[in-house]
Amino acid sequence: MKRIYTHDNIVVLHSAKNVLALNNIESFVKNEHTIPVGARHGISNIFHELWILNDQDYDKASRVIETEIVNPEPKASWICSNCGEENEGSFEVCWKCQDVPLST
Numbered sequence: 001m002k003r004i005y006t007h008d009n010i011v012v013l014h015s016a017k018n019v020l021a022l023n024n025i026e027s028f029v030k031n032e033h034t035i036p037v038g039a040r041h042g043i044s045n046i047f048h049e050l051w052i053l054n055d056q057d058y059d060k061a062s063r064v065i066e067t068e069i070v071n072p073e074p075k076a077s078w079i080c081s082n083c084g085e086e087n088e089g090s091f092e093v094c095w096k097c098q099d100v101p102l103s104t
């Protein structure tokens with residue numbers, strides 16, 4: 001088991017859990033029903049933890065979290081200024097000529 005994500009808003013964690021489930025990744029929320037020691041001292045920032053069941057899902061899960069939860073804006077595709085080829089927004093260099101886009 002590995003911790004994949006932490007957030008103080010349980011709703012965000014549950015939507016992350018749902019997104020992982022859609023990608024066939026089993027996960028569970030830790031600390032959901034426990035009151036952390038810090039709460040007794042007036043600390044309200046309770047960080048809930050999302051854990052994945054299978055360690056081999058970690059790379060995929062972190063990509064899913066990154067693209068769906070942390071940074072959900074779809075990236076626009078871009079045209080390579082060197083060779084004119086269209087690249088997907090997630091590509092950091094041109095797939096055809098490995099040129100780096102000028103406008104980042």
Ligand SMILES: [Zn+2]
Pocket residue numbers: 080081082083084085094095096097098099
């Ligand atoms: Zn190119």
